[in-house]
Amino acid sequence: MQNITLKVAGMTCSHCAQSVEGAVKQVGASAKVDLHRNSVSVAFDESKLSLETIKEAIEDQGYDVK
16 A cells, blocks of 8 residues: 655645545545645555556546646
């Protein structure tokens, strides 16, 4: 299991956090958004899921992953 923190631009409210967390969950990982730090902590199995897939899921919700 790998744990990473990604910077995500454009999140401003709890709805944003739910969108990002939901998108990450749909691809098979777990996530916790920190709106004050504009970041999301992600835990995933790197043998089953790539970091690129997680980033794409977040970007598909309209946010920029830095």
